[in-house]
Amino acid sequence: MNYKGHIVVVEDDIILRKAIVNCYQKNNYLTTAFDCAQGVVEFIGQCERNQQAPVDIVVTDIFMPDKNGYELIESLKNKPNLGKIFISVNGALEDKIRGLRLGVDDYIVKPIDSTELLLRTEKLLSRVKPLLTEDVSMSISFLHFRLNPETRVLSYQNEGVELGSTEHQLLLLLIGRQGSVCSKQKIINSVYQASDNACSRTVDKLVSRLRIKLNKVGGKAEYIITRPRARIFVG
Numbered sequence: 179m180n181y182k183g184h185i186v187v188v189e190d191d192i193i194l195r196k197a198i199v200n201c202y203q204k205n206n207y208l209t210t211a212f213d214c215a216q217g218v219v220e221f222i223g224q225c226e227r228n229q230q231a232p233v234d235i236v237v238t239d240i241f242m243p244d245k246n247g248y249e250l251i252e253s254l255k256n257k258p259n260l261g262k263i264f265i266s267v268n269g270a271l272e273d274k275i276r277g278l279r280l281g282v283d284d285y286i287v288k289p290i291d292s293t294e295l296l297l298r299t300e301k302l303l304s305r306v307k308p309l310l311t312e313d314v315s316m317s318i319s320f321l322h323f324r325l326n327p328e329t330r331v332l333s334y335q336n337e338g339v340e341l342g343s344t345e346h347q348l349l350l351l352l353i354g355r356q357g358s359v360c361s362k363q364k365i366i367n368s369v370y371q372a373s374d375n376a377c378s379r380t381v382d383k384l385v386s387r388l389r390i391k392l393n394k395v396g397g398k399a400e401y402i403i404t405r406p407r408a409r410i411f412v413g
Contacts, residue, residue, distance in 0.1 A: 181208040183303045184231045186222065188212045188238035188250065189265070194290070198237065201292045202299075215245035219253045222260070234306050235261035235299060240268065240277075251280045261302040265290060269367060287367070294354035297327075301350060304328035320353045323396060337395040344369050345388045352402065359405060 185207050189195040195211055202209040208231055212218050215238070222233045236254065240247035251262055262282045266273065269287035277285050283302050286295060297318065304327045318325040324333050330346045331338050341349065347369040352360060362381045369384070370376035385402055392401045 181231075182206050183234040183299075183307055184208045184210070184225070185299070186210050186212065186218060186233050186236045186238075188215055188218055188236065188242070188247070190214055190239060190242045194288075197292075198290070198295070201295065205296055207299075214242050215247070215250040218250060222254070222257070233260065235263060235302055237263045237265060237295075237299075240264055240266040240273070248276065248280060251277070251282055255281055259306055261306045263298065263302065291354055294351070297350050297354050301327040318350075318353065321396075321401065323392070325349065325353070332391060332395060334395045339391045339394050341391060342387070344384055345391065348384055348388055 182205070185202050187195060187198050187202070187209060189198065189211070190213050192213070195213065199209045199211050210221065210233075212221075218236070218238075222236070225232045236250075238247045238250055245253075247264055247266070251264075254260060254262065258281075263284045263286060264277045264282045265286045265288060267288045274285045283305075284298050286298065300318065318327060322334055325331070325346075326333075327346075327350070330341045330343070332341055332349070333339075348365060351365065351368050362378050365381050365384075366376045370380070385404070389402050
C-alpha cells in the first residue's frame with residue numbers, strides 16, 4: 179500500500195492519541211504512536227538508517243510526564259527536513275513563539291479539529307516531501323476550487339491566482355471549518371504572529387483581499403460569508 183507519508187504522534191492522553199492516529203490512518207497515512215517522548219528520536223533515526231518508511235512529520239504534545247515537547251524538538255533540531263507540529267491546550271503567544279524559535283513548523287491549539295489537522299499536515303508534507311506535490315491528489319479541493327498548498331495557487335478550470343502567505347493561511351483555516359463559523363480571534367491566533375500586532379480591522383482587510391482573489395477565478399458568488407459577532411465562514 180502506498181502511504182501519503184509517515185507521521186509520528188507523541189501524546190500522553192490515550193483517548194486523544196487514538197483519535198489522532200485513527201484520523202491519519204483513515205486518510206492513508208502510516209502512523210506510529212508514542213505515549214511519551216522517550217524513544218522517539220531513536221525510532222526516527224532507526225527509520226532513516228534502515229531506509230524503510232522514514233518519518234516525515236512529528237506531531238507532539240508539549241506537556242508530558244517525562245521529556246516535554248520543547249526538549250523533544252530541541253533533540254530533533256539537526257533534522258531540518260523533518261516536519262514538526264506542536265499540539266497543546268496552551269495557546270499563549272509566548273508558547274507559540276518559543277516553539278517557532280525551536281524550529282516547529284506549526285502550532286495547533288486543542289481541542290483539535292480533524293479537518294484542520296489534516297489540512298495543516300498536507301501543507302507541511304508538501305514541503306518535506308516535495309515530489310508528492312506533482313500529484314493532483316495532494317491538492318486540496320473545496321467548492322469548485324483547487325488549492326495547491328506548496329505553490330499557494332488557487333485555481334478553477336483554466337484560471338489561477340497566487341495567494342499571499344496570510345491569505346493562504348486564512349483560506350486553509352476556513353476550508354477546515356467549511357460551513358461553520360470562525361471567530362476573528364481564532365483567525366488572529368492561527369494566521370498571525372505576535373509581532374504582527376493584528377486586530378479586528380487587520381482581519382477585515384485580509385478577508386477582503388481573499389474575497390477578491392476567490393472572485394477573480396470563480397466569479398462573483400459570495401464564498402466568504404460574515405455573520406454578527408465577528409464570525410466568518412466559507413460557503
